[in-house]
Amino acid sequence: MSEKRENWGSKLGLVLAMAGNAVGLGNFWRYPYQAAKNGGGAFMLPYFGALILMGIPLMLVEWSLGRMGGKYGHGTLGPMVYLQAREGVKPRTAILIGSLAGGLALAVTLLVNSYYNHIIGWTMGYTVLSLTGSYMNVESTGQFFADYIQNPGLVFGFWLLALTTLMFTAMGGIQKGVERMAKILMPTIYVFGIILIIRTLTLGSPNAAHPDWTPIAGLNFIWSPRWSELNWAATMAACGQIFFTLSIGMGIICNYASYLKPDDDIVLSGLTTVALNELAEVILGGTIAIPIAYAFMGPDGVGASIGLSFIALPSLFKEMGFGNLIGALWFLLLSFAGLTSAVAMYNYLVSLIMENTSAIRKKASVLVFIGYIIVGLPVALEPILTKTADLMYFTEVDNWVGNFFLFILGMTEIIVTGWLFREKGLPEINRGSYWKVPSWFYKLFIQGITPIAMIVVLVMYVVDTAKQGYYKLIPTFVAGNDALIPWVIAGRLVVFGVVALGCIVTYASIKRSYREELDKNEVIVRL
Known part of the structure; x- marks a missing residue:
């Protein structure tokens, strides 16, 4: 393909955008409670193990897939995977592998953002509510959150604000949209994080009944290994966190890398992206x-999932000096982190539409906006219609696309590069790189340990979730609750409907480009 593609305006803009893609809500909202409830310091052992064995090798593979695909005019994953897979299998088999990858990538980018955009909307809403002091005098911040997500005006208003921000950013293109946002928001995220760390570590002991509950004790709680809590579930949580936090197994790193020039350095850029993400997650998010939460609530109050940010912390901001300002800063930090990640998924879908239709970027951006309205409606409507805060549609969609599909897609990418593209993968990664990936690393990890480790983790994840009843017609976690069952079934229908649609669209796209x-x-023509 000879289609001329946009390029990044500067190396700094590229790295910040890639880091912004990785640095998201998972760093500040998801990581702290995952680490806290899965053994603290013990959790960090499988966490760093997964980073080395899976995260870094797959990061390099996705950058190389994207840069090579962009050279042939592709910005979406299906055709990129096809180009490498056909070097090891016949084209008619390669198109099936590429179609599966494209279908999973569509499901992830469309459906993760279907609820991710809502969480961004919540953080925007809570920023305003912090400044106005709306939750400062309530009896229960848990009930306040339940009332918030059941309030159509607040939910739809801030959700549409988040989507509109993403739409206009995507309309601006790579340099004037995505790159400009990254250059503004990424430094701001780190500045806000440092300010919050300083305020956190100077809290002292706010709980008179428990003077040993201090922020420093909270850091000790995170980093002291509780080996008795290190089990297979914690290991899988650590692996899932690495995939979620680095945004691997989604196709969006490949999309951003498709705007590179053929000889741009992807090794240094990829490792810099990992470093900036880990700085934001382990240092800022974990501190x-x-x-x-530990200073006010002790060890039992720090593993509260969504509730940590939207229930537990607001109840603590009520008790802090200048709590409304600290709360606003926290939720604004979450908003900015969410936007820099969500725009990557948004841009992926814009690229998909532009590659398969005659739509220009502005029209494609509007179409993606409409698509997110459609798939995001159930997330908004469930608590409003059921009058509960159980969020079962959200939970079911996340179980599939936020965990299971990430592993399958990442495993597909690493197998295609390591086992089908084979020895051609290493020079593709090293082209234009100042630091060269050594041959032993490529053979040991990308062709050996990484795909095997991912297969093992995936199998064990399926076994573990099957024992918990995830794959029953009516999952165990909603059995007996007739009001919630339809939302779980709807989530499954949407998930697999989108995967099927993505496979069909990707198959047609590859067929159109490589018909002969x-x-x-x-x-x-060999690569």
């Missing part, structure tokens, strides 16, 4: 939420 070699079932 803000958990120490604050698919008809002959022979590769015409």
Whole structure:
């Protein structure tokens, strides 16, 4: 393909945008409670193990897939995977692998953002509510949150604000949209994080009944290994966190990398992205939420999932000096982190529409906006219609696309590069790189340990979730609750409907681009 593609305006803009893609709500909201409830310091052992064995190798693979795909005019994952897979199998088999990858990537980018955008909306709403002091005098911040997500005006208003921000950013393109947002928001995120850390560590002991509950004790709680809590479930949680936090197994790193020039350095850029993400997650994310929660609530109050940010912390901000300002700063930090990640998924879908239709970027951005309204409606409507805060549609969609599909897609990418593209993968990664990936690393990890480790983790994840009843027609966690069962079924129908649609669209896209070699079932031009 000879389609001319946009390029990044500067190396700094590229790295900040890639880091912004990785640095999201998972760093400040998801990581703290995962670490706290899965053994603290013990959790960090499988966490860093997964980073080395899976995260870094897959990061390099996705950058190389994207840069190579962009050279042939592709910005979405399906055709990129096809190009490498056909080097090891016949084109008619490669198109099936590429179609599966494209279908999963569509499901992840469309459906993760279907609820992720709502969480961004909540953080925007809570920023305003913090400044106005709306929850400062309530008896229960848990009930306040339940009332918030059941309030159509607040939910739809801030959700649409988040979506509109993403739409106009995507309309601006790579340099004037995505890159500009990253250059503004990413430094701001780190500045806000440092301010919050300083305030956190100077809290002292706010709980007179428990003078040992201090922010420093909270840090000790995070980093002291509780080996008795280290089990297979904690290991899987650590692996899932690495995938979620680095935004791997989604196709969006490949999309951003498709705007690179053919000889741009992807090794240094990829490792810099990982470093900036881990700085935000382990240092900033782990030093803000958990120490604050521990200082006020002790060890039992720090593993509260969504409730940590929207229920536990607001109840603590009520008790802090200048709590409304600290709360506003916290939720604004979450908003900015969410936007820099969500725009990557938004841009992926814009690229998908532009590649398969005659739509220009502005029209494609509007179409994606409409698509997110459609798939995001159930997330908004469930608590409003059921009058509960159980969020079962959200939970079911996240179980599939926020965990299971990430592993399958990442595993597909690493197997295609390591086992089908084989020895051609290493020079593709190293092209234009100042630091060269050594041959032993490529053979040991990308062709050996990483795909095998991912297969093992995926199998064990399926076994573990099957024991918990996730794959029953009516999952165990909603059995007996007739009001919630339809929302779980609806979540499954949407998830697999989107995957099927994505496979069909990707198959047609690859067929249109490579019809001649698919008809002959022979590769015409080798990479």
